[in-house]
Amino acid sequence: MPDAPRSVLFVCLGNICRSPMAEGIFRHRLAGRSASPAFHVDSAGTGAWHVGEAPDPRTQEVLRRHGAPVPGPARQARPDDVEQFDVIMAMDRSNLRNLHRLYPSEAHGRVHLMLEPTTGGDVPDPYYGGPDGFDQVYGLLDEAIEAWLGRWGLG
Ligand code: 4NP
Numbered sequence: 001m002p003d004a005p006r007s008v009l010f011v012c013l014g015n016i017c018r019s020p021m022a023e024g025i026f027r028h029r030l031a032g033r034s035a036s037p038a039f040h041v042d043s044a045g046t047g048a049w050h051v052g053e054a055p056d057p058r059t060q061e062v063l064r065r066h067g068a069p070v071p072g073p074a075r076q077a078r079p080d081d082v083e084q085f086d087v088i089m090a091m092d093r094s095n096l097r098n099l100h101r102l103y104p105s106e107a108h109g110r111v112h113l114m115l116e117p118t119t120g121g122d123v124p125d126p127y128y129g130g131p132d133g134f135d136q137v138y139g140l141l142d143e144a145i146e147a148w149l150g151r152w153g154l155g
Helices: 018-031 057-065 093-102 105-110 131-151
Strands: 007-012 040-045 087-090 111-113
Touching: 007 018, 007 093, 018 040, 018 057, 018 131, 057 131, 087 093, 093 111, 105 111
Parallel strands: 007 040, 007 087, 087 111
Antiparallel strands: none
16 A cells, blocks of 8 residues: 555645535544544635635535534645645546646645545535535545555554
8 A cells, every 4th residue: 555645635626515514524533543643634626716715604514514624725736736635536527637737747646535435426516505415425425535545554
């Protein structure tokens, strides 16, 4: 198995719904491990519309209900993120394409689709839907994070 990463960046479009949810779940799952290593964890959006805003209230509600921490304000993804993070998780294929444009091709192997180890599909954008969508996204992300932690020998 390749060395387990020690830093992970979760990326979606706005950094207010999916990627902060992934960040909160990841922190929550890591805190529950007895021998959890020090991890640098963050999230970002490929777009700049919501920079500086707190996560969407529906993301906050789902995270709190599960006892997971609520991440800080949104920021935009930057080219130098690829130097700061071992792995970068794109929530959907559109995010993945945008990240490929942002980073040099040598780094593309460290950019993964979030649901690669589970459904292989995209994390649906819940922004324009109802609260059920946020619960569905929580389930998809939680399952995928468990799978990634297992791959990295942290399961
Ligand atoms: P996210 O959801 O990418 O999961 O944070 C979105 C949030 C805002 C917008 C789109 C998606 N927006 O167009 O403002």
